[in-house]
Amino acid sequence: MRISELSRRAGTPVGTIKFYLRERLLPPGRPTNRNQASYGEAHVNRLRLIRTLTVMAGLDLSSVRLLLSAIENGRLPLAGLYRVMEAAVAADHRCTGGPEADAARTDVDALVDRMGWSLDQDAVSRRQLVEVLAALKRLGSTCEVDFFLPYAAAADDLVQGELDFVPAAPTNGERAAAVVRGLMFEVALTAMGRMAREHHVTRRFGPAAED
Amino acid sequence: MRISELSRRAGTPVGTIKFYLRERLLPPGRPTNRNQASYGEAHVNRLRLIRTLTVMAGLDLSSVRLLLSAIENGRLPLAGLYRVMEAAVAADHRCTGGPEADAARTDVDALVDRMGWSLDQDAVSRRQLVEVLAALKRLGSTCEVDFFLPYAAAADDLVQGELDFVPAAPTNGERAAAVVRGLMFEVALTAMGRMAREHHVTRRFGPAAED
Structure with missing residues (x-):
C-alpha cells in the first residue's frame, strides 16, 4: 500500500510516519519508484504499536526505541522485558x-x-x-x-490473568502484545481507581463545580 | 531557623530551596538582616509537600504550582481538587x-x-x-x-479507605495531605501490580537475566 493508505489504516498523519521513517523506528518500505515506496501489514502493526506506546502509555521516542529493541531481542527473557517496560514508565x-x-x-x-x-x-x-x-x-x-492486602490480592489475580494471554514461547509479535497489555492494564487500573474516587468523593463531599 | 537548618530538616539542598523561593513556590522567610531570613515549620511542611509532588509523583513545577493553588483555593470542592490532581498526572x-x-x-x-x-x-x-x-x-x-470487575471492587474499597482519612471540612493542610495520599496510593497500587507481575512472570517464564 502507499503511505496515504498506511496513514489511514494506522490513524497516523503522513508527516508523523515520515518522521518515524527518518528516525528508523519504522523500517523503510519497498521502493516502487524514485519518490514512492510500498508498505505492508507489518508496517500497519508496527505503527499501531508505536502509537499505543507514545499516545496511550505516554512514552518518549527514546523509550519506545529501547522497548522495541528489547522486544526484538529474543535472548532477553520476558521477566527482563517487563523490567525494561517498567523502567520506561516509572x-x-x-x-x-x-x-x-x-x-x-x-x-x-x-x-x-x-x-x-x-x-x-x-x-x-x-x-x-x-x-x-x-x-x-x-x-x-x-x-x-x-x-x-486485599488490594495486593486483587492485583495478584489480575496479573495472573494478564499473563495467561502470553504463550509459553512467544514470538516477537506476542512479546510486543504482552508489553502493551501490561502497560494498558496499568493505565486501566489507575483509571478504575480514579472512577471509584470520583464517585465516592462526590457522594461524600459534593460535586466538583466551584460555587 | 536558618536556611541551612531548613535544608537539613526537609532533606532538600539549599540551592533548590533558593530556586523555589525565586519561583515563589515557597513563601519568603522573615528577614533577619540584609542577607538572611528565618524560616518556620510551615516552610518545612511546604518543602516536604513540594518534594513529594516532584520527586515521588513526578510532577513538573507548573503542575505543582497549579495543584498548590487548587489546594489553597478554599472555594474549590474536594472533587474539583482531585480533578486538578488527576489532570496533573494523567x-x-x-x-x-x-x-x-x-x-x-x-x-x-x-x-x-x-x-x-x-x-x-x-x-x-x-x-x-x-x-x-x-x-x-x-x-x-x-x-x-x-x-x-474483582479489581474494580478492590479499588472501590481502597478508595473508600483513602477517603476515610479526610475530615468533613478539611483545612488547607488536610487538603494537601488528601492530594498527596491520593497520588501516593496510585503509585503504591501500580508498584504492587508490578511486584505481583515480577513474581509470576519469573515463576512461569524464568528469571530476568539474559542467557
Missing part, C-alpha cells in the same frame, strides 16, 4: 533513608511475605513501594500494610 | 472513534453500572478507560469487562 525513586524508610521496608517485607511473592530485595517495584510508604509516614499519613 | 487521551471505541464505551458503561458508580459520561478517568480498552481491542487483545 520515575526512578532514589533510595532515601531515615527511620520512616526503615519502618516502610519492614512493612513491605511483611506484605511480600503474606502474599508469598518471591522478589529480589532490590526489585524496582519493591523499592518504589518502600519509598511511597516512607513518604506517607513522613507526611504523617501512616497506613498499616494490612490496609493494602 | 496523559490527556484524545477521543478516538471507530467500532473499537464504541464497543469499549459499552463495556465501560456496563462496568460502571455493575459497580453502582455515579459518574459523568465525560469524566476523564472514564474516557481514559474507554481509550485503553479500545487500544487493547485494536491490538487484538480483547478483554471481557468481567475480567476487571
Whole structure:
C-alpha cells in the first residue's frame, strides 16, 4: 500500500510516519519508484504499536526505541522485558533513608511475605513501594500494610490473568502484545481507581463545580 | 531557623530551596538582616509537600504550582481538587472513534453500572478507560469487562479507605495531605501490580537475566 493508505489504516498523519521513517523506528518500505515506496501489514502493526506506546502509555521516542529493541531481542527473557517496560514508565525513586524508610521496608517485607511473592530485595517495584510508604509516614499519613492486602490480592489475580494471554514461547509479535497489555492494564487500573474516587468523593463531599 | 537548618530538616539542598523561593513556590522567610531570613515549620511542611509532588509523583513545577493553588483555593470542592490532581498526572487521551471505541464505551458503561458508580459520561478517568480498552481491542487483545470487575471492587474499597482519612471540612493542610495520599496510593497500587507481575512472570517464564 502507499503511505496515504498506511496513514489511514494506522490513524497516523503522513508527516508523523515520515518522521518515524527518518528516525528508523519504522523500517523503510519497498521502493516502487524514485519518490514512492510500498508498505505492508507489518508496517500497519508496527505503527499501531508505536502509537499505543507514545499516545496511550505516554512514552518518549527514546523509550519506545529501547522497548522495541528489547522486544526484538529474543535472548532477553520476558521477566527482563517487563523490567525494561517498567523502567520506561516509572520515575526512578532514589533510595532515601531515615527511620520512616526503615519502618516502610519492614512493612513491605511483611506484605511480600503474606502474599508469598518471591522478589529480589532490590526489585524496582519493591523499592518504589518502600519509598511511597516512607513518604506517607513522613507526611504523617501512616497506613498499616494490612490496609493494602486485599488490594495486593486483587492485583495478584489480575496479573495472573494478564499473563495467561502470553504463550509459553512467544514470538516477537506476542512479546510486543504482552508489553502493551501490561502497560494498558496499568493505565486501566489507575483509571478504575480514579472512577471509584470520583464517585465516592462526590457522594461524600459534593460535586466538583466551584460555587 | 536558618536556611541551612531548613535544608537539613526537609532533606532538600539549599540551592533548590533558593530556586523555589525565586519561583515563589515557597513563601519568603522573615528577614533577619540584609542577607538572611528565618524560616518556620510551615516552610518545612511546604518543602516536604513540594518534594513529594516532584520527586515521588513526578510532577513538573507548573503542575505543582497549579495543584498548590487548587489546594489553597478554599472555594474549590474536594472533587474539583482531585480533578486538578488527576489532570496533573494523567496523559490527556484524545477521543478516538471507530467500532473499537464504541464497543469499549459499552463495556465501560456496563462496568460502571455493575459497580453502582455515579459518574459523568465525560469524566476523564472514564474516557481514559474507554481509550485503553479500545487500544487493547485494536491490538487484538480483547478483554471481557468481567475480567476487571474483582479489581474494580478492590479499588472501590481502597478508595473508600483513602477517603476515610479526610475530615468533613478539611483545612488547607488536610487538603494537601488528601492530594498527596491520593497520588501516593496510585503509585503504591501500580508498584504492587508490578511486584505481583515480577513474581509470576519469573515463576512461569524464568528469571530476568539474559542467557
